[in-house]
Amino acid sequence: MIGVTENLALISDLLAFSAVDAEREPDAVKLLAVSKKQPLSKILAAVEAGQRDFGENFVKEGLEKIDRTKDLNLVWHFIGHLQNNKTRLVAENFDWVHTIDKLKTARRLNEQRPAASGPLNICLQVNIDDEPGKSGIAIDALPELAAACAELPNIKLRGLMCLPAIRSEFEQQRLPFARLRELAEMLRDGGIATDTLSMGMSGDYRAAIFEGATIVRIGTALFGDRD
Numbered sequence: 382m383i384g385v386t387e388n389l390a391l392i393s394d395l396l397a398f399s400a401v402d403a404e405r406e407p408d409a410v411k412l413l414a415v416s417k418k419q420p421l422s423k424i425l426a427a428v429e430a431g432q433r434d435f436g437e438n439f440v441k442e443g444l445e446k447i448d449r450t451k452d453l454n455l456v457w458h459f460i461g462h463l464q465n466n467k468t469r470l471v472a473e474n475f476d477w478v479h480t481i482d483k484l485k486t487a488r489r490l491n492e493q494r495p496a497a498s499g500p501l502n503i504c505l506q507v508n509i510d511d512e513p514g515k516s517g518i519a520i521d522a523l524p525e526l527a528a529a530c531a532e533l534p535n536i537k538l539r540g541l542m543c544l545p546a547i548r549s550e551f552e553q554q555r556l557p558f559a560r561l562r563e564l565a566e567m568l569r570d571g572g573i574a575t576d577t578l579s580m581g582m583s584g585d586y587r588a589a590i591f592e593g594a595t596i597v598r599i600g601t602a603l604f605g606d607r608d
């Protein structure tokens with residue numbers, strides 16, 4: 382098996398090449414290393430190779446890793462489904478939350494964020510393919526949620542996130558990402574400016590980069606299969 386160091390170098394190059402192909406700056410896209418269900422040893426190998434941003438889906442697992450790396454100055458992103466009874470732990474320990482789809486969750490994070498930590502960065506997760514039973518705010522309800530979140534002082538609305546239905550063709554993969562970009566443009570025209578599009582994973586990051594992704598969330602392509 383190829384190691385994390387080699388994978389990280391390869392993926393970083395692929396992200397930069399894709400960005401240049403899309404007529405963007407080579408460093409326009411940040412790699413979020415999705416470390417859920419991966420051992421600490423692989424995280425440390427990635428840190429050694431220069432990676433700073435890590436994504437976790439489960440609160441307890443994430444907190445253990447945050448605790449064990451607290452001297453390393455890493456940036457931790459919560460990208461899983463957030464239950465109301467776990468918001469305090471996330472507000473106190475993470476730097477970003479990508480999966481806000483309810484005002485109630487945003488309000489709890491806003492109340493529970495320690496003042497000394499500065500505002501918590503958040504993205505609103507959009508159910509971009511309107512899939513029944515899937516997490517994410519409905520497109521129609523997005524402007525109201527965004528406007529309400531923009532008012533909360535202890536969270537900072539950074540942008541939008543999506544997890545589209547799986548598509549295999551590049552041109553098809555671009556469609557939901559284009560829609561998310563257009564939604565961010567619509568919010569901007571309505572006075573809510575953001576700087577982040579969190580979209581694209583191991584199988585579709587290139588399409589996401591062509592549609593303006595600023596953060597791609599990559600797990601298996603970097604760390605290998607999960608436990």
Ligand SMILES: *Cc1c(COP(=O)(O)O)cnc(C)c1O
Nearest residue numbers: 415460582583598599600601602
């Ligand atoms: C697991 C996960 C990823 C990473 O998926 P890979 O296919 O392993 O790259 C990205 N985003 C979210 C929200 C995830 O849950």
